[in-house]
Amino acid sequence: MIRIRAFRAIDEEESCFRFIDGHQKILEVYGITKITSNNTEWVYNRGTIVVMVENEDGSKVYGGARIQMYDGVMPLPIQTAISRYDSKINQLVDKGSSEICGLWNSREVTGMGIGSIILGRVTGALIGMLPIYKTFMLCAPVTVKMCTSTGCVLVTEIGNNGLFYYPKDDLIATAMVVPDTRTMEHAEPVEREWMFRLREKPNQVIIENTARGRLEIDFHLGVPVIDVSDFYHLD
Numbered sequence: 001m002i003r004i005r006a007f008r009a010i011d012e013e014e015s016c017f018r019f020i021d022g023h024q025k026i027l028e029v030y031g032i033t034k035i036t037s038n039n040t041e042w043v044y045n046r047g048t049i050v051v052m053v054e055n056e057d058g059s060k061v062y063g064g065a066r067i068q069m070y071d072g073v074m075p076l077p078i079q080t081a082i083s084r085y086d087s088k089i090n091q092l093v094d095k096g097s098s099e100i101c102g103l104w105n106s107r108e109v110t111g112m113g114i115g116s117i118i119l120g121r122v123t124g125a126l127i128g129m130l131p132i133y134k135t136f137m138l139c140a141p142v143t144v145k146m147c148t149s150t151g152c153v154l155v156t157e158i159g160n161n162g163l164f165y166y167p168k169d170d171l172i173a174t175a176m177v178v179p180d181t182r183t184m185e186h187a188e189p190v191e192r193e194w195m196f197r198l199r200e201k202p203n204q205v206i207i208e209n210t211a212r213g214r215l216e217i218d219f220h221l222g223v224p225v226i227d228v229s230d231f232y233h234l235d
Contacts, residue, residue: 063105
């Protein structure tokens with residue numbers, strides 16, 4: 001069994017740094033030493049929700065992702081990453097915007113669909129439970145198909161039809177957005193059903209068939225009720 005849980009970053013500093021450490025180790029495997037979503041600022045941001053994939057007792061971290069809600073002051077990682085190439089991204093981010101970022105999984109769970117479809121479903125469920133209306137993400141080529149199935153569309157207004165060379169000159173990233181976090185109308189029906197099932201019952205155990213066999217997942221996705229005024233402010 002694995003456990004997937006969600007929490008506010010400001011409530012669990014130690015867990016956030018375990019997340020960062022695991023993410024950094026994966027990036028180093030691929031020769032990536034600098035990426036805008038892998039920093040420590042978000043740990044103390046009131047608008048950040050963390051998703052952690054762990055073993056049953058929480059002693060090992062297998063992966064995760066986070067949802068960073070725009071607070072009017074700290075830019076979203078996608079802004080920091082690509083605004084130097086196309087400043088129009090800053091015009092698209094406003095109150096009620098957020099970003100799914102920092103998605104990763106360890107090699108221990110490769111083949112279980114954790115870093116592909118399962119985390120896509122979990123974050124897709126969570127964005128409909130938060131005070132946001134659209135969610136951006138910067139996708140590697142291998143995740144574009146998954147993001148499309150869970151409700152993302154290309155941000156064609158920026159870059160080369162949404163494409164950028166990032167985080168290195170020989171890598172391509174695609175800017176995507178979920179424009180309708182409440183209805184998820186662009187998601188494939190089977191994925192939309194999955195996400196709405198998690199929204200309706202965020203704490204449950206589900207058996208999933210994976211390439212490595214049956215996987216029991218214990219979901220703990222209930223987060224405190226958050227009002228946008230809790231974290232959004234302008235100087």
